[in-house]
Amino acid sequence: MDLTSLDITVLAAELSSIKDAKVEKIYHRGSDLVIKLYYKKTNLFIRVKAGSFICLTDYREKNEKPSNFAMLLRKYLNRSTLKEIKQLNHERIVDMVFEASNGRRYILVCELFSKGNLILCEASFNIIFALKRQTWSGRAVQKGKKYVLPPPAKDPFKVSRSEFESMFKDSGKSVVKFLASDLSLGGKYAEEICARANIDKNLMPSSITTKELNSVFKSFSEVLKIISSMKLKPNVVNGVPYPFEFLTADGNAKYFDTFNQAVDYAYLSTLEREVIKKKVKPISTKLNSLKRVLEEQQRAYEYNKQRAEKYKKIAELIYLYYDRIQSIVNSKDFNNPLVLKYDKKFSKIYLNLEGQEVKVDLTKTLNEVASDYFEFAKRFKSKAKGALAAMNETKRKIADLSSEEERVRSEIKPLAPVRKKWYEKFRWFMSSEGFLVVSGKDASTNELLIRKHLDDTDLVLHADIAGSPFTVVKDGKMASSRTIQEAAVFTASFSRAWRQGLASIDVYWVNPNQITKHAPSGEYIPRGAFMIYGKKNYLKNTPLELYICADGVFPYKKGKCVMIKPGYSDRKDLEKFVLKNIGAVELTGRIPSGGYAFKLIQ
Known part of the structure; x- marks a missing residue:
């Protein structure tokens, strides 16, 4: 789950309110770092996934033995105070500033781009250690060296209308690619801006009109205003977190109070899918293989069944037209309307009997020919019966494996919240x-x-x-x-x-x-x-009065909802009405006891 610099802007803004929290413990596994904080009489957990995101989390995987990296961070940061969380220059980089009990300050630089990195620095940005040692032509992340920021991208919040037009014309790219790369907005924001501007996202600088460009810049500014004002409506659609409602997000949205919660939920969903995939994949592989076998058996069954019916019908047609066929054979009347073709070389004639082509071997009697067709029908019927038995056995195996898959899925527990x-x-x-x-x-x-x-x-x-x-x-x-x-x-x-x-x-x-x-x-x-x-x-x-909405029960209206007041209807009637008009909403413990009067509020 890769987030854009604008996503990081929102996450960092929400996290910036966490000040003077005490570091209780640090956990690390792979590219995941979880910092346990004590803040305002409660525990908070901040997850940093190097190369991806940072957010408050309600979940932490079990980690039996702390890694060397975790132990080093604990050495410097345990019992320290988190003083600040901030994004650097609208890049996908977040600094976490800690102050130890002796007054010394440390900065944990969280690089959330590319493969990512976690770098602990002194206040002067001298590197103490890093999760990964990295070297580029003009930059190195190594112990003892000064941390240097990557080459800066363009800050979209500082782009004027004239500069926007100039950059776009010089880019030689389509409008969506220009927004995504040159302004570092990423694909989802670029697509959204084009959708809000109601223009073809593939317009090039040479073909875009002034009116269309003005529309793009207006939508670009509107999106940035939503981000900077933090007037958000965080949600997740199809596993993708959005800080506000996107026109381009196609699917049912699950809403959250903060974007941090949305990102955490999206990440958790990814983890759960990976767990399910890992445990269910062997069964799914066998199931898919059996389904392919079943399809082949189905085809074999249908083929043999049709052949059996065909040859049986031909044999019956021979007896039905027995006298006429015998007359043609005896008189060698191969110009008869029933004769389609005479094969002199192989002593065979081909007849049209009620639209069915029938081959008759002239070296055999008609009884022998009919008998051969009955025998063919019998063989194919036997094969169809065998194919049907094989199909039933395969279906049984599929049913057993499907039950096994359901059982395994049911035993996979959701990742439980830390607390x-x-x-x-x-x-x-x-x-x-x-x-x-x-x-x-x-x-x-x-x-x-x-x-x-x-x-x-x-x-x-x-x-x-x-x-x-x-x-x-x-x-x-x-x-x-x-x-x-x-x-x-x-x-x-x-x-x-x-x-x-x-x-x-x-x-x-x-x-x-x-x-x-x-x-x-x-x-x-x-x-x-x-x-x-x-x-x-x-x-x-x-x-x-209370309002039952898609995301809960509130004492104020939130979009489409059911308003309830004291009344005479029972809970079952209310639940049916809510299900019909709002959808499934958990009401246990969330509405008062007693009777209800209710109506839909749009």
Whole structure:
């Protein structure tokens, strides 16, 4: 899975927020490097695949014994602090800057182009060691030498309209090849820009019009604007990750909150396909061989069956026309309309009997000729019977191998996540502004959420009713009223108010320092409950409503979805409606208990 420089731009931008994370462990196998980090009370894993990509990952292959390269990296980077992740000059190169406990800085250069490399350098870019030693005419990656960047490609973000036209005319290439190579956009972005411009991608500089060139540059600028603004809609189509929706992506898309997640999913899918291919290939090879044998047996069966039927029919036709044939033979009337041809040399005549050509040997009696044809029919019938038996045996073997293939596939377990994200044990969603919102499921998870995962920068919500979850908006003090309103709708919908059939309820939010487990003298606070002091900020008449979308359940609309409110229909009716209009969506634990009213929202 090779990514373009624009893909790397998006990945690096998303990763750039990870600062001051502690390095816990480093794993390495082949071209894969996985760095385990401790960041904001949770573990993160960054995967670097030299020559391909870098992304946050939820998966790590087992590695029984660390490689020499991993041991060297651990020596320098274990317990260090990750200070920065950045892309270099819009190239497929990412620098990871670490600071050791003694204050020394190290840079891990991740080359994600060609065959790739991983190079640990001092802050001055003197190379300490590299995964691979490499030498070119003007550049060497070797211990003790200074790391030198490859010759720079053109930065597409700095190309003006006039420069774009000049470069294209001088390139002598078609527009799609110019975009892909001269501007280092890669094939998928080049194809997308041409599709958005609605022009023939094979237009040459000599044949393109000014209007068409303006359209190409406009689409080129639009794509770069999406990337630079990070207004993304990450998805994977047919195993290919896209940071936003591509017109050229043909197939069903699976959407993600971040492009890092999309890339990780695409890579995981590739690994799973490789595992399946490795385990299933021997069986598939035998199956394909047997299917070819079955086709040959089918042809043999059909041929022998047809021959048997043909010769039997000829024998029957001889008896049906016995007298007329005998008369022709006796009188040597070879000009008779039934005679097609007389072969004097071999003493044979060829007759047309009801459209069937029949050969009669004049040296034999008609009974002998008919008997020969019956014998031929018998032989071919026997061969057809043998071919049919062989076919049935082959079909049995194919069925057995198909069952074996299914069994092997079923026993192949998906690559398990290293660890679930901490918030996955709660109810949660990402707000439309990108804030994580986490809500308790019951008294135990309410207690856990507030005690363990509440930070000073968060906000806490609760519905003004007994039986409400506590909801935490992570970094909520930076969120706008839009995210807070979405969190309020989520809180209200999962409160007891839904089961009571209420249309709305008041919800309030407070700061973390207003919540305590300390009860007034003589009072007891049960598990999952907390005392709240100070001002409560109310959101009056918060509606109870959720939206079931293709990628989950949210308190806001995301494209085509089913809106649900408290009502009288049961869960089965809702599930059927969702399946018919949205598709298969996992609803277990993701919608409130009770009755539902629902409708499709386009």
